[in-house]
């Protein structure tokens with residue numbers, strides 16, 4: 072029996088190496104990676120430029136404390152801010168930590184305005200992480216049950232429902248911020264309407280609330296733009312990042328702008344590992360390679376290919392509810408729970424995921440080629456059809 076704590080229902084496969092969009096298991100069987108370690112391996116596996124940059128940095132300096140200057144952090148913060156007009160970046164190691172920082176910023180911001188119990192509006196079906204505060208912000212009972220008492224100060228509204236949000240705005244004077252994923256990942260690849268995002272920005276401005284966007288899954292080029300909110304042409308006050316930022320190296324970031332900038336001063340927040348020189352090298356290299364290799368345009372093009380190919384191959388198949396998503400964040404909703412497809416695909420050498428019970432989720436690496444995308448579609452569609460029409 073394994074001594075690893077039993078927190079995941081793991082699939083019966085162990086990978087030993089990867090290259091590009093491919094992974095190999097212990098028996099030498101190869102798999103096409105349609106998941107990227109859940110939106111993590113932005114540059115695929117073993118990208119030569121990342122290997123070189125990381126190897127060089129390991130040879131120089133991996134860790135030094137945040138009590139010293141860390142030039143890599145400054146470079147990565149500059150780069151991230153230049154991509155979306157944010158002003159400051161706090162570095163941590165994961166998505167939940169980035170959201171913890173955002174939640175603390177919102178509370179501190181509220182207190183600075185004389186609100187003693189500041190509240191944050193969050194969405195149904197949201198996922199923000201598994202620490203106590205972030206699981207309390209999460210809109211999935213399965214994630215919360217057994218961990219009560221939950222952290223207070225969250226007010227939940229349905230996704231894409233402006234009237235519900237206005238209602239809370241009207242009734243709850245404690246609200247100081249809205250925390251939302253522009254495209255819900257775990258919730259089933261559900262996007263906020265562009266118009267909703269624009270209205271949300273306006274309401275936040277009007278009420279002096281912070282607009283806090285959780286781009287942990289949808290950020291870093293995945294949707295064909297650097298960040299998903301850029302499709303709506305709005306700017307957040309706070310944005311959280313993690314998953315794809317380090318292409319496999321753990322790193323998270325909480326960025327602030329405008330009224331959220333400067334809320335934290337020395338002593339308000341911290342992290343031992345956060346933003347160490349090695350993690351920042353991974354972040355900076357990931358962003359540079361996305362630029363050098365034109366991966367934003369590629370994610371957009373390949374995303375359209377996936378959408379068209381799935382639409383045509385699955386058209387008229389009863390039980391396919393919707394094919395949706397943006398860029399390389401793709402959801403295929405079926406009419407029934409379809410978790411068993413993950414294992415069937417695995418046997419065929421395809422790595423996919425199912426979330427929200429009945430949504431097939433694809434998050435391929437941004438470096439996946441058109442041929443590989445076609446292989447994924449051609450391999451997956453017969454499995455879906457056989458599953459729906461046995």
Ligand SMILES: *Cc1c(COP(=O)(O)O)cnc(C)c1O
Nearest residue numbers: 165166167198199200256287288
């Ligand atoms: C994965 C995820 C998180 C949590 O990230 P961890 O690194 O697992 O803590 C938070 N928000 C969103 C939108 C995510 O997809």
